[in-house]
Amino acid sequence: MAQQEPVNAAQVDRQMARLGDLRRAIATAIVGQEDVVEQLLIGLLAGGHCLLEGVPGLGKTLLVRTLGEALALDFRRVQFTPDLMPSDILGTELLEEDHGTGHRSFRFQKGPVFTNLLLADELNRTPPKTQAALLEAMQEKTVSYGGQTYQLPRPFFVLATQNPLEQAGTYPLPEAQLDRFLLLVRVGYPTAAEERDILARTTGSAGDAVPCVMQGDEVLALQAMVREVYLSEDLLGWITTLVRATRPGDPAAPADVASYVRWGAGPRAGQALVLCAKARALLHGRLAATREDIAMLAAPVLRHRLLLSFAAEAEGRSADDVVAALLAHLPPPAA
Numbered sequence: 231m232a233q234q235e236p237v238n239a240a241q242v243d244r245q246m247a248r249l250g251d252l253r254r255a256i257a258t259a260i261v262g263q264e265d266v267v268e269q270l271l272i273g274l275l276a277g278g279h280c281l282l283e284g285v286p287g288l289g290k291t292l293l294v295r296t297l298g299e300a301l302a303l304d305f306r307r308v309q310f311t312p313d314l315m316p317s318d319i320l321g322t323e324l325l326e327e328d329h330g331t332g333h334r335s336f337r338f339q340k341g342p343v344f345t346n347l348l349l350a351d352e353l354n355r356t357p358p359k360t361q362a363a364l365l366e367a368m369q370e371k372t373v374s375y376g377g378q379t380y381q382l383p384r385p386f387f388v389l390a391t392q393n394p395l396e397q398a399g400t401y402p403l404p405e406a407q408l409d410r411f412l413l414l415v416r417v418g419y420p421t422a423a424e425e426r427d428i429l430a431r432t433t434g435s436a437g438d439a440v441p442c443v444m445q446g447d448e449v450l451a452l453q454a455m456v457r458e459v460y461l462s463e464d465l466l467g468w469i470t471t472l473v474r475a476t477r478p479g480d481p482a483a484p485a486d487v488a489s490y491v492r493w494g495a496g497p498r499a500g501q502a503l504v505l506c507a508k509a510r511a512l513l514h515g516r517l518a519a520t521r522e523d524i525a526m527l528a529a530p531v532l533r534h535r536l537l538l539s540f541a542a543e544a545e546g547r548s549a550d551d552v553v554a555a556l557l558a559h560l561p562p563p564a565a
Contacts, residue, residue: 245452246515251443255300259440260293261431262424268513269415269530270297270389275509277453278412278502279368279388281353281403281534288417289428290391294349297389299440301449303346304383310356316363319343320373338375343367346383346446350390354400361407364388368410385449405537412502413527414534452512459508460518464563466504469524471560473500476536476552484559486552490542495535503531521562529553 249271256267266282270293273280282290291307298305308319321341327334342348343364353361367373371382390411393400408414420428475482477494487494507523533549542552 255441255443256296259296261427262420272506272509273413275452275456276505280413281411282391282415284417294389296440298347301444302442305347306342306345307349308342309351310353314356314360319363348388353390354392408534413530456509459511469503484555486555490539490547492539493537499535
């Protein structure tokens with residue numbers, strides 16, 4: 231097998247220009263939300279999946295559709311409801327008859343998961359049986375049905391949205407499925423200026439079409455390039471220490487972890503933090519990840535992987551509070 235060439239400055243410059251075009255293309259339809267857009271692009275470059283959390287009406291669906299248009303990727307949307315079945319997502323077998331011979335056979339009819347960009351809208355409004363149907367597709371990028379295994383298209387990127395759990399009619403996602411999401415992205419309300427701009431854009435004449443600036447093979451090339459980004463041994467050790475310190479009983483764990491965390495993050499969290507830090511470095515035009523990359527992404531990577539205690543709920547402490555205490559307790563290694 232031919233060895234992949236390491237990334238160089240010329241390659242990065244070319245790809246950075248394309249990523250800049252992608253950001254501008256998304257901005258033609260999305261007002262503000264720079265942090266949310268950046269985290270989605272990090273998830274895409276790192277080859278993972280993202281879970282977006284926010285109340286209805288904040289443009290989560292529009293953001294995902296815009297990303298699909300700008301990348302010229304096949305896009306499907308599934309609205310998750312309490313009566314949705316796994317076969318509605320994965321596909322089902324149909325009995326077909328050859329009218330000439332009378333021979334009958336089963337044919338697999340592929341479901342909406344066979345796409346490049348899958349929007350699982352309001353994922354926590356469907357029961358766990360249907361939520362779990364996404365697990366194999368998200369992790370293995372395959373679907374097994376009727377004893378056959380079907381490969382999903384590449385790239386394959388799941389963007390799921392969920393409403394805050396305080397809302398009625400929601401089902402908490404199983405821990406095994408939460409861990410499959412690379413990032414949990416919080417979508418907040420726009421600023422006053424952004425909201426005014428949204429009103430002006432959406433109530434006037436039709437806006438500009440989203441330009442296509444990148445193809446699927448270019449996305450795959452960027453994903454391969456992310457893995458070539460340099461991460462020092464000191465920073466790798468810091469990530470390992472941070473993830474292990476989320477577990478109660480670990481010698482390096484701060485007091486907040488012992489008080490407010492029932493179950494800490496597993497090794498997959500460390501893998502996610504490494505890849506996301508590398509992806510953020512590449513997104514900012516660098517060939518080496520820094521302490522800032524890790525610190526900026528610690529909360530989105532870890533917040534859905536910590537199982538908080540009843541004490542945390544009683545005292546109003548969130549997973550983000552625990553991550554902030556963790557970063558304060560375990561500062562990064564000196565440059």
